[in-house]
Amino acid sequence: MRDDTLAWMNELTAEMEERRKRVHRGGGEARTARQHAAGKLTARERLDALLDPGSFVELGTFVEARDPELNAPGEGVVTGYGTVDGRTVFVFAQDFTVLGGSLGKMHAAKIVRVMDQAVRVGAPIVGLNDSAGARIQEGVDALSGYGEVFARNAIYSGVVPQISAVLGPCAGGAVYSPALTDFVLMARDSAYMFITGPEVIKSVTKEDVTFAELGGAEVHARRSGVAHLVEDDDRAVLARVRELLGYLPSSARERPPARATRDPVDRRVPEAAARVHPDPRRPYPMREVIKTIVDDGRFLEIQPDFARNIVIGFAHVGGRAVGIVANDPSHLAGTLTIDASDKAARFVRTCDAFHVPVVTFVDVTGFLPGVAQEHAGIIRHGAKMLYAYAEATVPKVTVIVRKSYGGAYLAMSSQDLGADVVLAWPTAAVAVMGADGAANVLHKKQIESSPDPAATRARLVEAYRREHDHPFRAAARGYVDDVIDPADTRRHVARHLAMLEGKTVERPYRKHGNVPL
Numbered sequence: 001m002r003d004d005t006l007a008w009m010n011e012l013t014a015e016m017e018e019r020r021k022r023v024h025r026g027g028g029e030a031r032t033a034r035q036h037a038a039g040k041l042t043a044r045e046r047l048d049a050l051l052d053p054g055s056f057v058e059l060g061t062f063v064e065a066r067d068p069e070l071n072a073p074g075e076g077v078v079t080g081y082g083t084v085d086g087r088t089v090f091v092f093a094q095d096f097t098v099l100g101g102s103l104g105k106m107h108a109a110k111i112v113r114v115m116d117q118a119v120r121v122g123a124p125i126v127g128l129n130d131s132a133g134a135r136i137q138e139g140v141d142a143l144s145g146y147g148e149v150f151a152r153n154a155i156y157s158g159v160v161p162q163i164s165a166v167l168g169p170c171a172g173g174a175v176y177s178p179a180l181t182d183f184v185l186m187a188r189d190s191a192y193m194f195i196t197g198p199e200v201i202k203s204v205t206k207e208d209v210t211f212a213e214l215g216g217a218e219v220h221a222r223r224s225g226v227a228h229l230v231e232d233d234d235r236a237v238l239a240r241v242r243e244l245l246g247y248l249p250s251s252a253r254e255r256p257p258a259r260a261t262r263d264p265v266d267r268r269v270p271e272a273a274a275r276v277h278p279d280p281r282r283p284y285p286m287r288e289v290i291k292t293i294v295d296d297g298r299f300l301e302i303q304p305d306f307a308r309n310i311v312i313g314f315a316h317v318g319g320r321a322v323g324i325v326a327n328d329p330s331h332l333a334g335t336l337t338i339d340a341s342d343k344a345a346r347f348v349r350t351c352d353a354f355h356v357p358v359v360t361f362v363d364v365t366g367f368l369p370g371v372a373q374e375h376a377g378i379i380r381h382g383a384k385m386l387y388a389y390a391e392a393t394v395p396k397v398t399v400i401v402r403k404s405y406g407g408a409y410l411a412m413s414s415q416d417l418g419a420d421v422v423l424a425w426p427t428a429a430v431a432v433m434g435a436d437g438a439a440n441v442l443h444k445k446q447i448e449s450s451p452d453p454a455a456t457r458a459r460l461v462e463a464y465r466r467e468h469d470h471p472f473r474a475a476a477r478g479y480v481d482d483v484i485d486p487a488d489t490r491r492h493v494a495r496h497l498a499m500l501e502g503k504t505v506e507r508p509y510r511k512h513g514n515v516p517l
C-alpha cells in the first residue's frame with residue numbers, strides 16, 4: 001500500500017476508534033457514577049453480566065439521534081447479539097446515562113433492527129429496560145418509535161422468546177413493551193413501572209403514593225402480577241434471565257434444549273406422598289411435592305408471590321424441560337381465583353408457544369365462591385384456563401394428587417379438555433363436589449327431618465365419600481388413565497413424556513382463536 005494511502009487509512013481508523021470510544025463512554029463519568037451510586041450497572045456492564053464472556057457483538061454503534069443538537073452517544077441504547085450458554089440471543093440495553101435512556105426515533109430504530117434480526121435467525125430477544133420514557137424533545141417521533149417496538153412485540157410473540165428485564169424507571173406507555181413480552185423480571189429496589197406517576201395521580205385522585213408503593217417490584221410481584229420474577233439487584237436479575245432461557249427453545253421452530261442430569265429417571269419418590277396431608281381439608285406445601293419429583297429438585301417458580309393458590313414454573317423431568325401448573329392447598333385452599341386463572345392460562349399458553357410440555361398437579365375443590373369473584377368476572381377469567389389447556393398442543397400430563405372437583409376438575413387439564421395422560425394417586429377424589437356439600441344438596445330434607453340430624457348427616461357424608469371420594473370411579477370410566485403408587489410418580493411422568501415426544505395435533509382451519517381476555 002502507498003504510504004499516503006496508509007496514513008489516510010490510519011487517520012480514519014483512529015477517528016473511528018475515537019467515535020467508538022465516545023459512544024462507549026455513554027453519558028460520561030459523573031452520570032455513570034450516579035448510576036452506580038443508585039446500585040445499578042451501566043448498560044454495557046449489564047450486557048457483560050448477561051452474556052457469555054466476550055460474546056457480545058455490537059450493532060448500530062454509530063447511530064445518532066435525529067436532532068444533531070442532542071448529545072446522545074449511542075442514541076441511549078446499546079444493541080447487538082451475543083450468546084447465553086452458547087446459544088445466540090439478541091439484546092438491547094437502554095443507557096440511562098444518556099438523556100435518561102429516553103426513547104427517540106433512532107433509539108427505537110436500533111431496537112427494532114435487532115428484533116427483526118432475531119426473528120430472521122430464530123433467536124430470543126432480551127431487553128434491558130432503564131429509561132425515562134418517550135424523549136420529550138422528539139415529540140411524536142418518540143411515540144412513533146414506541147409504536148414500532150410495540151408492534152413487533154406483538155407480531156413476534158410466540159415466534160421467538162422475548163424477555164424483559166426492568167432495571168430502572170419504566171413509565172408511561174413505555175411499560176407496554178415489557179408487558180407485551182413473555183417474561184418481565186424486575187430489580188427489587190431500582191425498578192418501577194407505572195402508567196401515570198405519583199404526581200399525576202395526586203393531582204387527579206388526591207392519592208398520595210411513592211414510586212415504590214405505586215409501581216415497585218414488590219407491588220408488581222404480589223398485587224398486579226406484572227412481574228414474573230423479582231431479584232435483589234441487576235446481576236441477580238440477569239443471572240435469572242440466563243436460567244430462564246435454559247428452559248426455552250431459541251424459537252418456535254425448535255424444541256427446548258435438554259438438560260443432562262444424573263438424577264435417575266426411575267428414582268422412587270416416597271417423600272412426595274409423605275408431604276401431602278392425609279386430611280383433605282388440611283394444607284401442605286405443594287411446591288415441596290413438585291421438587292421431590294423433578295430432576296435434581298430444581299424448580300424455577302414463576303410469579304411465586306402472585307395468586308399463590310396456583311403454582312407455575314419450569315423444571316426438567318428426565319432431562320426434558322417441562323412447565324408445571326399445580327394448585328397450592330396452603331393458599332385459599334388451592335381454589336381457582338381470577339388471578340390464579342390468569343396466571344395459569346398465560347403460563348400454559350407460553351409453554352405451548354415454545355413446545356414446553358405441561359405437567360399439572362391437581363388438588364382443587366373448585367373456583368373460589370364469592371360475590372367479589374363473580375362480579376369481577378371469574379367466569380371470563382376462569383374460561384381462559386379452559387381455553388388455554390384445550391388449545392395447547394404440547395404434551396399434557398396430569399397427576400391428580402388429592403381432590404379434583406367440579407368445573408375445576410375440568411379446568412385443571414382433564415382428559416376431556418385434551419390431557420394426553422391423566423394419572424391419579426390412590427388419595428385422589430374425583431367428583432362433582434366434596435362429600436359435605438353433596439350430602440347437604442342431595443339429602444337436605446332427610447337430614448332436617450331426622451331425629452338426630454348431625455348423626456344422619458355424618459352417616460350420609462360417609463356413604464357419599466365411600467361411593468365418590470376416590471379415583472376408581474373416574475378410572476373405571478376411563479377418565480383417569482392409571483392410578484399409581486405416588487412413589488412412582490417421577491417414573492410415570494417421565495415415561496409418558498417420552499412417549500408423547502412425537503405428538504402431533506391437527507386443528508380445524510381458523511384465522512386465529514378468540515381467547516376470552
Ligand code: HXC
Nearest residue numbers: 099100102132133134135136137143146169171172173174
Ligand atoms: C428526555 C429526559 C427525560 C425524557 C429525563 N430526561 N426524562 N430527557 N426525555 N423523558 C433526562 C433529564 O433531563 C436528565 O438529563 C437525565 O435524563 C436524567 O434524569 P433525572 O431527572 O436527572 O434522573 P432521576 O432524578 O433519576 O429521575 C428519573 C425520572 C425523571 C424519574 C425518570 O427523569 C422523570 O420523571 N422524567 C420524566 C419521565 C417522563 O415523564 N417520561 C415521559 C413518560 S410518557 P441530564 O442531562 O441532566 O443528565 C411516555 C409515553 C410513552 O413515555 C408512550 C408510548 C406510547
